Amino acid sequence: MYNHIFEPLTIRRMTMKNRVMMTPMGTNYAGQNGEINEKHIKYYEQRAKGGTGLIMVENASVSSPEGSNGTTQLRIDHDSYIPGLYNLTETVHKYGTCIGIQINHAGASAMSSRTGMQPVSASNIPSKDGGEIPRPLEVEEIYDIVKKYGEAAKRAQIAGFDAVEIHAGHSYLLCQFLSPVYNKRTDEFGGCPENRARFAKLVLEEVRKQVGPFFPIFLRFSAEDFVEGGNTLEDTLELLEYFQEEADVLDVSAALNASLQYQIDANYMKDGWRSYMAKAVKEKFGKPCVTTGNIRNPEVAEKILADGDADIIGMGRGLIADPEWVNKVEAGKLDCLRKCISCNIGCAGHRIGLNKPIRCTINPSVINGEEYKNKKVEKACNVVVVGGGTAGLEAACTAAELGCTTFLLEKNDHLGGLSALISQIPDKNRLGDFPKYLINRAKKLHNLFIFTSNNGNPEFIKGLNPDLIVNATGSAPLLPPIKGLHDNIDKEGGKVSSIVNMINNIDSYPSDLTGKKVAVIGGGAVGLDVVEFFAPRGAEVSIIEMMPSIGAGIDPITKVDINTLMNKYGVNQMPNTALKEVFADHFHVETKEGPKDLYFDYGFICLGMKAQTPVLAGLHEAFDKEGVEIINIGDSMRARRIIEGTSEGRDQVILALTKKGFLK
Template identity: 65%
Template structure:
């Protein structure tokens, strides 16, 4: 496939480093490190998987140059002491054995650190937090600034000793260097504040120290937020101005974007198209003539090839896409693009786990981020029939996994279409990327000769018995929660009516105008589904109101989605009614109870999105029939409890545990 994607698979030499292709794994925190700041062996295997998958260059997640002050997490990797070199050397050896190249990103978190995780007050250019509710940092003294710059250089020297092929300075994303660069967080009046040259002075000190420590031929990269996408923040033009003060020290610019308050344009929301930020890399490349990395929702190899071919960038950075599928590059090389398990940009298991919960990353579409496809080496030791009820994402993952280890698998889906709720939600234009996951699962299932799929088939106990099951997987999903509220059941989803559930809304998509200006939309339920509905109509100009019983809208969302939905509601003047309960549904209005009393909310389109509830129509019968435990029954995904896709995917893969317990593996 080299001829189909000649630019992706063209080697590139930078200093003493030669890359076999133009795909770069972006640096992303994982929380796989140890509390000490040392790498774990699990961590090493995580990167080794991506190296074996063919990535040209791995840029390892950021390592602190000055802990604990510069640390942004409880398991933050460290490069501020020689004691961390041996394990990092093991990482480099492992990646090199897989014919990969690896860089380490060095960083100081500054005000993005927090007292709760480090035990010390954060430091920064000024006393400005980098996010709402963040700790107020202490402004650094000039002598401290020079000391920290020196520590960057020392960390870079350790990277060389450890065996890394390059080092990247993190100058973006609301970390310390970014806090000096951005006028939003740098209010200094000394030589490190004010003009672009002064604000870039700290980065210039760091870059010079790093260059002096690593020598002229060792590649030095610098990640930047080329556009901060915030009022009063640096624009792309501002970035092009301040980079002239550091470009002599840098070999490659890693052109990213955004700060904490615009995070949805850094860890891109799903509605952004592949490669939408490539114009930024092109601008930097044209101004300074340096190789540039373009990042931004790259999933499709054809887009990556086009961006490289038209000269927007020299390298393509893929982050979450390589969490989802470590073998992205290998699959493209061998012409197996249809088998790529594409990231759906949900930001739940990666950003949500790491930023919100401070736990190791996971992935909605990849149920084993570290172990990968190791399970494929296992085989059943005797015949085993597995029947899966329900062809949503959880059921498909269970069916494919069981078939891949040698079971005879029979999947029954009552609808004519596989994919479940994911396929339904993906019909909303802003959520279309969600369809990539069920599409991948359907393609995976189609290749398995021992997996038999029956669509348009209702599962009954008698029907299941004909397959002589050893294990039954119930994955019948969920349905909208419709509590006994006055008028709700009478008016919802009536033909031609204005009150819809999420299913009714999606079934009526073609009926809603592209220009909804002047239309009044009221959504009951401030969770992810309700916000999806608001987003759809607000982006089309409607006057929207969202209602929830809780004190805030979007409770439980990942941090990227919170920022994205918050920005959307602010920019579209969406009315948010919290601590507000639905009391009555009428044909063209909702009656709600607020803290001030009852209120009627008239609408042109009204939606009730109060969540989902488990749907398991045959499970109880099956449990009674097989009460003697002759057949193992497992209930997974939303039919166990309505949750997110990620839990269903994990439970689908866990069919392996049921096989083990029954002695089939």
């Protein structure tokens, strides 16, 4: 079905067994001093074992500390790192997978709080809003960094890598010279395209000099900056004329820090949306090109390759979510694909926003994969899971995969829970891929029995002779006792809605709401989903938040994206504002300046979610004295995000079965 995906590709003396490349994406798995460790190696080994053609390891610093990026970034600026990196390449090669490493200098994207020194750049322009002011590099320093790139590439070659990639995009140092957003120099490294490309040209030439004629060099760059005054695709095509000569493969990416949602794609971006850029680059320079951009569906990947728009499909988050993506596609197991939902919470949110090691919302074991399946219960065990949302489905599947006879009870006539509901919002459609995967996974397990339209009452559960009961009954909208709220919300013909009511009636809202007023109470993720739906339809939208900032706690990609959207459509943002009373056609709020009435055509209460546990007390009353273990997971323990529920669905079941002596 996918001949182009599985066609080998030879670049100089490296042959990829297929056209899928794992793109470099920081993990924060490296040691404190930038060394690779066993967990890090295991993480890449899972993706090699999963059939990936080429793994391009996350960016490694060519000059530390001043060029470092991330809390614990890999380093390749000293020979002492070669042995550890060799352990990595040796492990990956066992699976017939090629492996390269991206080398990089962060420039102004470095932080003095980590490095202890002022960042450097082309000019004194911060790499992001609110970032530190960097020091412009002296010409002698530029040539010194050029040399360090070459030395780093040579170390990569010695360590057994099959290729090296030079990062010249995404607001890092080389990009800071290429983009007029950052480069305000007036010497031979600034001004015209040829001058701005000079640094990158010198780096490529030095790397080629160090690695010789047979070692593949990849070049990653931002083809479109997507910011005012930045490089357009046409500008980049001109720039490339001056510095791409020594590159064998052009890895066509996009965006700067200020347009992060186009670099680490927002969830509404279509599969393969960037391929037009790779096509333009390939047509001009005739070299193999990598394209990326939310590519999750093999049909899209195959078409891009078949049409000749690109030669290699780059997947980063997609392979974090499912290390077995390539093997599953090759075997035709498409309904088993755990497609990344581009939520950017555990990967980008952890690493960029919180300086933590990466995790994944839908893959509860990024490092160890599905090794848990090697365990099996040592005696007969019945597990009952109440609640068929994502947490409950993960718990039920895990229990069944460990050999338990498992019963999944769901009060509705369908599975999927809140994730399936929210995915009905057009821009959240990708979210629906996760419950679909879990449902398909559940249906394939012969020892997992599903009962829909079942409330999970204790009498029914007693007949199943449970050894372990998992409560995963989810959450419901939080509706505090604010005057007038309960009298007006979700009434037939009324103007005030909860998020659930809004989604259930989503097809009834006109596509053109010009002149209509929308007021949203709650500036968290749920309220912002409503803003994202109504603002582009022309409505005059106001968002009200009691706390000092709107969007606190959301991942950095979504934050940049939603702020761009609110600025574009003139959304009235009202932080430090409290809802005091709800009326049929307006909200009475208290601002810093005093009370105010906000009239609306559509009003929404989005104050978050609260745990709902309608059967938990009854389960404890019925089973505690019988020694049945009862665990409460996901939103029914505390309303949070999908990532916590998925993790608990896997880990807490394994822990409970171990505690009860069913697993060792």
